[in-house]
Amino acid sequence: MKSLPSKICTVCGRSFSYRKKWEKVWDEVLYCSDACRRSKSVEAKLNYEEAILSLLRTRSTMASICPSEVLSSEEKTDKEKMELVRRAARRLANKGQITITQKGKAIDPDSFKGPIRLKLNSLQ
Numbered sequence: 001m002k003s004l005p006s007k008i009c010t011v012c013g014r015s016f017s018y019r020k021k022w023e024k025v026w027d028e029v030l031y032c033s034d035a036c037r038r039s040k041s042v043e044a045k046l047n048y049e050e051a052i053l054s055l056l057r058t059r060s061t062m063a064s065i066c067p068s069e070v071l072s073s074e075e076k077t078d079k080e081k082m083e084l085v086r087r088a089a090r091r092l093a094n095k096g097q098i099t100i101t102q103k104g105k106a107i108d109p110d111s112f113k114g115p116i117r118l119k120l121n122s123l124q
């Protein structure tokens with residue numbers, strides 16, 4: 001059985017599979033859902049992907065960070081900002097640039113819950 005093509009949502013970072021309704025526009029599809037399409041502008045202004053990568057590059061190779069480390073101390077309590085960082089982490093993980101871990105083990109970027117840590121993949 002051939003598996004369906006899939007893409008990484010440019011907003012939430014989850015991978016999503018081809019659907020019949022996208023038959024004619026699949027090449028242009030960027031978002032997994034209408035909710036993600038609507039929040040794309042907010043997401044674009046807050047470049048957490050770059051923030052995560054530059055923070056990880058300042059650490060030693062094997063070190064991991066908590067996603068909240070990219071936020072300022074006032075922002076750490078902001079649930080919405082935290083979610084944006086976690087989404088950015090998911091995008092980076094699905095692109096193969098970082099690994100998301102829980103209790104030291106790599107986990108599936110599409111379905112994690114609870115506290116996570118981020119680790120840079122080698123050869124960046």
Ligand SMILES: [Zn+2]
Nearest residue numbers: 009012032036
């Ligand atoms: Zn999405």
